[in-house]
Amino acid sequence: MALAIMGSGGDAPGMNAAVKKFVDYLYDRGETPHLIYDGLEGLIDGKIKKAEHKDVAGILHRGGCVIRSSRSKRFYDYEYRKQAYENLQKNGIDGLVVLGGDGSFRAMDVFSKEFPVNFVGIPTTIDNDIYGTDYCLGVDTALNTIRDALDKIYDTASTFNRAFVVEVMGRECGYLAVISAMGSGAEVCVIPEVAFNRPVAEARLKREIANGRNYILAIVAEGTKKTQEIAEWIEKDLGFETRVTVLGHIQRGGAPSSYDRLMAFEFAVRAVDHLLESQRSNKVVVYQNGHFDLLEIDTVVSNKYQLNPRHLAMLNILD
Ligand SMILES: Nc1ncnc2c1ncn2[C@@H]1O[C@H](COP(=O)(O)OP(=O)(O)O)[C@@H](O)[C@H]1O
Ligand SMILES: O=P(O)(O)OC[C@H]1O[C@](O)(COP(=O)(O)O)[C@@H](O)[C@@H]1O
Numbered sequence: 001m002a003l004a005i006m007g008s009g010g011d012a013p014g015m016n017a018a019v020k021k022f023v024d025y026l027y028d029r030g031e032t033p034h035l036i037y038d039g040l041e042g043l044i045d046g047k048i049k050k051a052e053h054k055d056v057a058g059i060l061h062r063g064g065c066v067i068r069s070s071r072s073k074r075f076y077d078y079e080y081r082k083q084a085y086e087n088l089q090k091n092g093i094d095g096l097v098v099l100g101g102d103g104s105f106r107a108m109d110v111f112s113k114e115f116p117v118n119f120v121g122i123p124t125t126i127d128n129d130i131y132g133t134d135y136c137l138g139v140d141t142a143l144n145t146i147r148d149a150l151d152k153i154y155d156t157a158s159t160f161n162r163a164f165v166v167e168v169m170g171r172e173c174g175y176l177a178v179i180s181a182m183g184s185g186a187e188v189c190v191i192p193e194v195a196f197n198r199p200v201a202e203a204r205l206k207r208e209i210a211n212g213r214n215y216i217l218a219i220v221a222e223g224t225k226k227t228q229e230i231a232e233w234i235e236k237d238l239g240f241e242t243r244v245t246v247l248g249h250i251q252r253g254g255a256p257s258s259y260d261r262l263m264a265f266e267f268a269v270r271a272v273d274h275l276l277e278s279q280r281s282n283k284v285v286v287y288q289n290g291h292f293d294l295l296e297i298d299t300v301v302s303n304k305y306q307l308n309p310r311h312l313a314m315l316n317i318l319d
């Protein structure tokens with residue numbers, strides 16, 4: 001069979017490891033891997049080629065995605081989706097693996113309802129916000145990048161009697177913020193899912209300041225758009241000289257962690273195994289409670305990812 005792989009939407013560390021395993025594993029199984037370059041844009045433009053070993057040599061440890069990715073305005077238009085399907089047909093592609101986030105899976109849901117595409121998704125986003133999976137490819141590396149930055153910020157904050165407000169990524173989801181706040185001992189964490197209880201946080205911090213606290217670390221998820229507001233509050237009402245750091249796209253890059261590489265392999269092998277057995281799959285490989293599974297894409301896109309209540313409860317006992 002001829003299977004193809006592509007990246008779509010926000011890139012995440014571990015994509016290259018997944019692409020490499022996809023190619024190597026298919027050759028081991030005597031099948032033919034193809035690469036689609038430039039994500040959905042490339043699919044529309046027919047940028048599809050048979051993979052050779054040299055295309056994936058030396059990429060495993062690299063961040064980003066050598067076959068690149070894109071966000072595509074054209075894919076919202078039926079005519080371009082039709083063109084994309086015709087390109088798959090022209091190249092004799094029997095199955096498609098998409099490394100993508102929730103947006104890409106919505107795209108694949110629409111696409112696979114319109115055209116008979118044999119498709120498997122691998123959840124790939126540092127936001128870790130895809131329904132049905134506890135883990136998305138890339139989030140472990142992003143958390144390590146944030147941890148490293150916060151450890152460094154802590155050093156300077158505690159030396160200078162200052163407060164730092166650090167904005168982490170997460171368009172609609174506070175996963176990166178919550179896990180990073182717990183791991184760095186932050187005093188404040190503001191996420192899109194929960195209204196920030198400022199009076200309670202203020203009373204607690206004032207008690208701690210009276211008791212000798214000489215720095216504050218606040219983590220704010222970008223999706224809240226409250227970074228400046230929190231900084232002004234700390235400066236004016238809590239009396240700390242305050243600096244803001246927006247970590248931005250450094251969270252998306254870097255060599256994938258060992259865990260992300262391992263999971264890239266696990267996801268890729270399962271995606272290939274499933275496609276080789278299917279005529280018309282439209283599923284996503286997920287990792288739930290320590291087990292891999294395949295979920296219908298319909299289920300994945302029609303439900304919203306919820307943060308683990310255990311992690312949310314931790315927000316009430318930050319100190
Ligand atoms: N409802 C939809 N119909 C068609 N294409 C869509 C739809 N939703 C998303 N897409 C496509 O998927 C791409 C990736 O989605 P996006 O949300 O940007 O990234 P991610 O997959 O990382 O969440 C979009 O740029 C668009 O081309
Ligand atoms: O790089 P862009 O296009 O500005 O996108 C930024 C967004 O992409 C992300 O890094 C990852 O989100 P997705 O993987 O869902 O695309 C978000 O955290 C962030 O809001």
